[in-house]
Amino acid sequence: MGRKVFYISDGTAITAEVFGHAVLSQFPIEFEQTTIPFVETTAKAEDVKKQLNDCFITTGERPLVFHSIVNPEIRSIIYSSEGLDYDFLNTFVAPLEQQLGIKSDPKTHRTHSIDNASYNDRIDAIHFAMDNDDGISMKNLDQADVILVGVSRCGKTPSSLYLSMQFGVKAANYPFIAEDMDELKLPTELMKHKHKLFGLTIDPMRLHEIRNQRLAGSTYASLRQCRMEVKEVEMLFKKQRIPFLNTTFHSVEEIATKILSETKLERKMF
Amino acid sequence: MGRKVFYISDGTAITAEVFGHAVLSQFPIEFEQTTIPFVETTAKAEDVKKQLNDCFITTGERPLVFHSIVNPEIRSIIYSSEGLDYDFLNTFVAPLEQQLGIKSDPKTHRTHSIDNASYNDRIDAIHFAMDNDDGISMKNLDQADVILVGVSRCGKTPSSLYLSMQFGVKAANYPFIAEDMDELKLPTELMKHKHKLFGLTIDPMRLHEIRNQRLAGSTYASLRQCRMEVKEVEMLFKKQRIPFLNTTFHSVEEIATKILSETKLERKMF
Numbered sequence A, B: 001m002g003r004k005v006f007y008i009s010d011g012t013a014i015t016a017e018v019f020g021h022a023v024l025s026q027f028p029i030e031f032e033q034t035t036i037p038f039v040e041t042t043a044k045a046e047d048v049k050k051q052l053n054d055c056f057i058t059t060g061e062r063p064l065v066f067h068s069i070v071n072p073e074i075r076s077i078i079y080s081s082e083g084l085d086y087d088f089l090n091t092f093v094a095p096l097e098q099q100l101g102i103k104s105d106p107k108t109h110r111t112h113s114i115d116n117a118s119y120n121d122r123i124d125a126i127h128f129a130m131d132n133d134d135g136i137s138m139k140n141l142d143q144a145d146v147i148l149v150g151v152s153r154c155g156k157t158p159s160s161l162y163l164s165m166q167f168g169v170k171a172a173n174y175p176f177i178a179e180d181m182d183e184l185k186l187p188t189e190l191m192k193h194k195h196k197l198f199g200l201t202i203d204p205m206r207l208h209e210i211r212n213q214r215l216a217g218s219t220y221a222s223l224r225q226c227r228m229e230v231k232e233v234e235m236l237f238k239k240q241r242i243p244f245l246n247t248t249f250h251s252v253e254e255i256a257t258k259i260l261s262e263t264k265l266e267r268k269m270f
Helices: A014-024 A042-059 A072-079 A088-100 A119-131 A156-167 A178-183 A188-192 A204-214 A223-239 A252-263 B014-024 B042-059 B072-079 B088-100 B119-131 B156-167 B178-183 B204-214 B223-239 B252-263
Strands: A003-009 A031-036 A064-068 A084-087 A146-151 A171-176 A197-201 A244-246 B003-009 B031-036 B064-068 B084-087 B146-151 B171-176 B197-201 B244-246
Touching: A003 A014, A003 A042, A014 A031, A014 A064, A014 B014, A014 B088, A042 A072, A064 A072, A064 A088, A072 A084, A084 A088, A084 B088, A088 B014, A088 B084, A088 B088, A119 A156, A119 A171, A119 B156, A119 B252, A146 A156, A146 A223, A146 A252, A156 A171, A156 A252, A156 B119, A156 B156, A171 A223, A178 A223, A197 A223, A197 A252, A204 A223, A244 A252, A252 B119, B003 B014, B003 B042, B014 B031, B014 B064, B042 B072, B064 B072, B064 B088, B072 B084, B084 B088, B119 B156, B119 B171, B146 B156, B146 B223, B146 B252, B156 B171, B156 B252, B171 B223, B178 B223, B197 B223, B197 B252, B204 B223, B244 B252
Parallel strands: A003 A031, A003 A064, A064 A084, A146 A171, A146 A197, A197 A244, B003 B031, B003 B064, B064 B084, B146 B171, B146 B197, B197 B244
Antiparallel strands: none
């Protein structure tokens, strides 16, 4: 059983999780993680304090607490528990106040809130990615920031969605399918927006595994078919000078950020 | 023009952005933000150092640098620049090493990498959300962790996608449409999975605005129609004792985490 870790926040606790997870991933051991969001009242904070204290009594070890609690009263209750506090917000706020020469003005929910002029743009980008997934519609490509192209199941859909969700970027995607392969070329609609195209490719063996999970034993999933499709599509990318990325060893975060990096598209922040 | 801020990483820089953004959002001023991911070589680090130094010369103010650079050689180059370092990883790693009694074993790309047993589950969850969006398919509801229900454009789709992307939770969603309203009831397929249903609702005026952006002047977007649909659907939620949440003032992060909190579904971490 790993050391107990708590992510606690008066908001979503997503920032506390991302931060704590990044720090703990530097250690080659397992942790047992619990997230407690929306600790918005002193009553709830007292409950959490009790949970932390109980954890200490049960395990004999003080639980690690990563928190991003903005409200000082609630924070002091958590501080007074047996948990070991790793308070990433306040650790950095004081030196920044000094550097910037202004006082911080903490408000709960400022990080992940709707009070953000660009929030609607982000929701629009998500709906855009949905409506322009998998070549469903070719009508709105003039509104796209980027159009991902590649064979089926090479990572286009998750990458498009991540681009919209995390960065507010409007990403369409278009699949090259088996029927296109005899004489592979860019459809006219894509040619019109060629400067927006970004290719994804993948190791044929990995593609074979992924497709086999979906449709085991099919021609679609066969290694032979995967090899052929990947080869044809990579040739097209090179011939048309479409920048492309091999997704085999990359997570959706890595793919999305590499696309932004290559295309010089701006990251919006939410 | 706001103070210059750089988010720098030898990985995706997403963690540096999330962390820096959370800290800076405590200050009521504007910042001018630049993200530089994949600083993976000393040559690239030297370029970044020059960029930071140039920024200092041009603006007369030392840029704020939030970074999560794991490689010590690359980190020391960034440290030696005119940037002001806010190094959230190393600030917390040393005290944790002491507390845990073990040395950290830093590896780049550990946070957002594919080397994660649950990475495939997450991609599956994303495809699940896509394939089961907007009532497209009612066949796979037995595999769903949660089924979001509500009127069109109340936030179901972005919430389902966020649940899958961020937490690996399989979320389907189903819209109640105008034609259902005369005699609103749960379809048989949803009744079978009633314990998985979670309702979303929204202020009719806000819904009216959102729908008007999409189809201005339509019956669909009219305030009268929005009021009627919301009223009927909320009555159904109450009658059927379906837990529900008003999304009007909540971001997709807040909606998703509140759903997890209410349904006691486990958050996976990536």
